[in-house]
Amino acid sequence: MQSQPHVPGFNVRWSDAEGSQNEEQAGARGFRRRRRNRHGRGLRGELMLPTLPAFRTRSERFDDLVLDSAERLQDMWGKQLDGVLFAVDEIPPNLEQLVASGTSAPMGSYTPGGKGEAPMITVYRRVVEQACGTREELQDLVHDVVVEYTAEMLGVPPETLDPVYRRRYQ
Known part of the structure; x- marks a missing residue:
């Protein structure tokens, strides 16, 4: 994640030092980069329709x-x-x-x-x-x-x- 694009070479990463190497080697994505929740369901829509x-x-x-x-x-x-x-x-x-x-x-x-x-x-x-x-x-x-x-x-x-x-x- 690039936090300040006007400063060249300034990057901030959201992972710990030990776990990031193991996750990158295994090909797993971090929690913040997942598009679904931990149960694999993803974001849901409205529970109730406006007509109800x-x-x-x-x-x-x-x-x-x-x-x-x-x-x-x-x-x-x-x-x-x-x-x-x-x-x-x-x-x-x-x-x-x-x-x-x-x-x-x-x-x-x-x-x-x-x-x-x-x-x-x-x-x-x-x-x-x-x-x-x-x-x-x-x-x-x-x-x-x-x-x-x-x-x-x-x-x-x-x-x-x-x-x-x-x-x-x-």
């Missing part, structure tokens, strides 16, 4: 659930939700202090807008995922969290914001 549902990651699917809930509320409430930002964050800030004090972690937060900033509703992915067992429960809980914090922002009860709020559990 498993191609998307859990965080991407969670983002889609939050987006679906936000779009549902936007369709029902229209202009009152114009300019509201919906965000997904992994964990709430200061989670260590919350756990140490014995307080349960919030599933989301509402940040009011001010001085040119739009109001923001944030859903904490890890907290919501840990509270659910199945995908259906996750979808319902994500929607309920979005509805709760949107209702807090608008100053109305969550039941008036969305008629199916918490009715799926009964």
Whole structure:
């Protein structure tokens, strides 16, 4: 391997002094020069095709659930939700202090807008995922969290914001 082509005669080799002579005599190539892995299989392609549902990651699917809930509320409430930002964050800030004090972690937060900033509703992915067992429960809980914090922002009860709020559990 030539590392600096502008300096004539400067070469760097990736092999040890004793093993390089034996490998060169035997005709074997070094590990870095192999085109296949040690089991002879070579590089593989994508494990999942983009058309299959498993191609998307859990965080991407969670983002889609939050987006679906936000779009549902936007369709029902229209202009009152114009300019509201919906965000997904992994964990709430200061989670260590919350756990140490014995307080349960919030599933989301509402940040009011001010001085040119739009109001923001944030859903904490890890907290919501840990509270659910199945995908259906996750979808319902994500929607309920979005509805709760949107209702807090608008100053109305969550039941008036969305008629199916918490009715799926009964």
